Amino acid sequence: MKNLDKNLNIVQDILNKTEEELKKMNPVNVLVIGKTGVGKSTLINNVFRENLALTGIGRPITKHLRRISKDGVPMVLYDTRGLELSLEVQNEIKNEIFDTIKENKKLGVKEEIHIAYYCINANSSRIEPTELELISELSEKVPVVIVLTQSIGEPATMFKEYIENLNLPIYGVVSIMAEDFKVTEDYSVLSFGLKELLELSFEIIPEEAKKAFNNAQQVDIARKANSARSWALRYIGTSFGVGFLPIPFSDASVLVPMQVTLLAHITAIFGISMDKATIASLVAAIGGTGGATFAGRYIVSNVIKLIPGAGTVVGGFISGSTAAVITTALSMSYIEVLAIIAAGEKDGKYPDLKNIEILMREKFQERLKKGSKIDKKIDITTDLPKENLELDDSKKDYFLSKFKRLIKPKNSKNDS
Numbered sequence: 001m002k003n004l005d006k007n008l009n010i011v012q013d014i015l016n017k018t019e020e021e022l023k024k025m026n027p028v029n030v031l032v033i034g035k036t037g038v039g040k041s042t043l044i045n046n047v048f049r050e051n052l053a054l055t056g057i058g059r060p061i062t063k064h065l066r067r068i069s070k071d072g073v074p075m076v077l078y079d080t081r082g083l084e085l086s087l088e089v090q091n092e093i094k095n096e097i098f099d100t101i102k103e104n105k106k107l108g109v110k111e112e113i114h115i116a117y118y119c120i121n122a123n124s125s126r127i128e129p130t131e132l133e134l135i136s137e138l139s140e141k142v143p144v145v146i147v148l149t150q151s152i153g154e155p156a157t158m159f160k161e162y163i164e165n166l167n168l169p170i171y172g173v174v175s176i177m178a179e180d181f182k183v184t185e186d187y188s189v190l191s192f193g194l195k196e197l198l199e200l201s202f203e204i205i206p207e208e209a210k211k212a213f214n215n216a217q218q219v220d221i222a223r224k225a226n227s228a229r230s231w232a233l234r235y236i237g238t239s240f241g242v243g244f245l246p247i248p249f250s251d252a253s254v255l256v257p258m259q260v261t262l263l264a265h266i267t268a269i270f271g272i273s274m275d276k277a278t279i280a281s282l283v284a285a286i287g288g289t290g291g292a293t294f295a296g297r298y299i300v301s302n303v304i305k306l307i308p309g310a311g312t313v314v315g316g317f318i319s320g321s322t323a324a325v326i327t328t329a330l331s332m333s334y335i336e337v338l339a340i341i342a343a344g345e346k347d348g349k350y351p352d353l354k355n356i357e358i359l360m361r362e363k364f365q366e367r368l369k370k371g372s373k374i375d376k377k378i379d380i381t382t383d384l385p386k387e388n389l390e391l392d393d394s395k396k397d398y399f400l401s402k403f404k405r406l407i408k409p410k411n412s413k414n415d416s
């Protein structure tokens, strides 16, 4: 019982610290604009996690502008409505948007709108003069990307060329299909273009908003994992490098607060919806059954023996390099598991908690056995060479197939 309490404390600590980290993070602010039905909400729900357009809390800030946000996702979306209505309404909208942009800009980089996605249905074949005017004026105030939604085939390609030739003062035109589009019973146009939109957006938004953008997006999971990994390796390097005094095994629990901070920070950088149960499974996995913490006795009896070379440690002390190996293994395996959860979640599939625990334990031990070796050319989420980082559909299949047992249909209950 006592062990369980300790575990729960760690879980709560990780959750609280993650929340703190998120609060410190500058949010990314995105304006999504376009006529009704073009696919603004579909775009948002596929690019960002947590079905933001569907489940976020929307607050009308003007007649035609809604501000959407959600706890735990460091982003604010501005969604417009009514652009297809009369010229008079369009002018009203324009003024509302421009006022909002101006007011937010006054409040600094934390509040200002960082990017605007101007959505046009790719099957429109032409843009009206009023829309062109709006795009041009908007571009003077905020970086604009034209997103051609529901793009299918030749007409969409031609429309893209047509828009590019207009030489608008925008940052780019990106064709997308945000969600697979079913044409017939056995033929679908698969989703595409979101990765490109993401890359372009990262080029455009200010440095201060990039961390939040990476947290909020769900298109490029390897990117999330890699940024969490770089941060963790830097943190470990400074914590256990020169100046780290060896600690006695009996005091190994001093590592716990450090590891809590580490896991919380990783969770915040990565950006994933984590509940208590999930974190509890992860913590249980690295604490061993009956072990209260991932330090202390557990390290001595279960962890040390797995680290190549560490068996020769004499005098009952944990050196900086041993602590680094343990903590690196902990963070790398944690990130790997987050990546797998995120990949499943994107497809509306949630992993079974028991399987998470098993996987986390396996990954942790695998990492320990590698010792201090980190191959930077290998992407940790897939163990594939880094140039294969992009998770296109074939790789996604490979990626998921490796962990098939983890993935359960959305509606089935966790049997733990």
Ligand SMILES: Nc1nc2c(ncn2[C@@H]2O[C@H](COP(=O)(O)OP(=O)(O)OP(=O)(O)O)[C@@H](O)[C@H]2O)c(=O)[nH]1
Pocket (backbone or CB within 6 Å): 034, 035, 036, 037, 038, 039, 040, 041, 042, 043, 080, 081, 149, 150, 176, 177, 178, 179, 180, 181, 182
């Ligand atoms: N398959 C598929 N359907 C899409 C896509 N984008 C839009 N649609 C279809 O178009 C409909 C309208 O899309 P929404 O995302 O709701 O459009 P919206 O711009 O948010 O519309 P308003 O909220 O009314 O302004 C959806 O219900 C889908 O049927 C896409 O990328 N793929």
Ligand SMILES: [Mg+2]
Pocket (backbone or CB within 6 Å): 040, 041, 042, 053
């Ligand atoms: Mg909508």
